[in-house]
Amino acid sequence: MQRHNVGILGCGVISRTYLADIKAFYPRLNVLACADVTAELAKKLAEEFEVERAYTTEELLKDEDIEIVINLTPPRFHVELNKRIIEAGKHVFSEKPFAHSLEQAREVLNLAKEKGVKVGCAPDTFLSSGLQSVRHYLDTGIIGKPFMVTANMMIFGAETWHPNPGFFYEDNCGPVFDMAPYYVSAIVSLLGPVERVVGFGARPNKKRHLYVGDKAGTDIDVNVDTTYTVLLYLRSGVLVNLNLSFDIYKTDLPMFEIFGDCGTISYPDPNFGGGTPKVYRKEQFIDPIFNKTKEAEDRHDKFYELPELFPRVKDYSRGIGVMDLATAIDKKKENRTGENFILHVTEVLCGIRESVSKGQIYEVQTTCERPESLTPGQNIDCL
Ligand SMILES: NC(=O)c1ccc[n+]([C@@H]2O[C@H](COP(=O)([O-])OP(=O)(O)OC[C@H]3O[C@@H](n4cnc5c(N)ncnc54)[C@H](O)[C@@H]3O)[C@@H](O)[C@H]2O)c1
Structure with missing residues (x-):
């Protein structure tokens, strides 16, 4: 199967876990570039993990070799940056939370549909x-x-x-x-x-x-x-x-x-x-x-x-959702952390916040199927 060029946006704490795990476990994902609002942080991460290209956000989004961007910036930037990534014609895998309202989440997902790109979101645990x-x-x-x-x-x-x-x-x-x-x-x-x-x-x-x-x-x-x-x-x-x-x-x-x-x-x-x-x-x-x-x-x-039934990579591994997204791109199908799942989880989180602030029961409007399960013994790289 195809190898996918990936860019990391946000070179902080969790970027190191993503990079280490992707390098160790998901050889079909090639982290070609990393970018940060602070240029030195991108350079430092690139040196640490031998990433070829250290960029500003603009440079990352302009690089036509990059297909998937993993957004690892702090929560308040997720919506804005996910939109920019999508506008640039790239698939996005975002850290959580995806958005702070259902409307925001819909906006991002509708934009992705319009641009013909896929969206995935943590948690993928x-x-x-x-x-x-x-x-x-x-x-x-x-x-x-x-x-x-x-x-x-x-x-x-x-x-x-x-x-x-x-x-x-x-x-x-x-x-x-x-x-x-x-x-x-x-x-x-x-x-x-x-x-x-x-x-x-x-x-x-x-x-x-x-x-x-x-x-x-x-x-x-x-x-x-x-x-x-x-x-x-x-x-x-x-x-x-x-x-x-x-x-x-x-x-x-x-x-x-x-x-x-x-x-x-x-x-x-x-x-x-x-x-x-x-x-x-x-x-x-x-x-x-x-x-x-x-x-x-x-x-x-x-x-x-009970025995674990799947290849066990590591207790705390990141990148499996990105691998699932890449496979969905190859197979032209829905990824497991896709649209309906994202909307539903986002609404439940926002519903908790609303219930707490209003002192009322929140009725959830969205729904989703359970994401397709894996077959026992299935290798993660062949999702
Ligand atoms: N730290 C963890 O253990 C952990 C675990 C799971 C998920 N997460 C999630 O990952 C995300 C990042 O967490 P973190 O702990 O790595 O944060 P962090 O603060 O360590 O790193 C965030 C990085 O993003 C950069 N950044 C900020 N604004 C930016 C912008 N507008 N454009 C480009 N880069 C920008 C910062 O300079 C920083 O290097 C959060 O959403 C968090 O919830 C973190």
């Missing part, structure tokens, strides 16, 4: 080994009919590790637009679309102290709620409780569990690509009533690990 394995086990009925999910993304903020953490605390970011995308896209990919959303937010700290980077030792203002409790009602009738926080030092809550009428599946963290799912089945619970053996007793309290 639901395409990775761990979550595709969960999808396979769910679809084979290992826990019967799912009826409830608990998802708990409860961490402390990025100021302990990110050199420029300001954007996490802007009014259009916070955990809803930074972390919820991983959970919402995993839930939609595993269990289908969302019908209703209700949420509540809190802002325990009005300032955050920076621990690393040039501004270490100073405080920044917090312009967004940093802790949320959210309920999602899925079209399938499944109930989801989703807790999101940048304020929690430590918790033992499970990160992601799906409950069905025949058991429970537990997954380590939808923010990551790998991770071994575990299962607990109804039989384990019932057996000891009839069968008073040591084996039955031993099984009673235990989750069992």
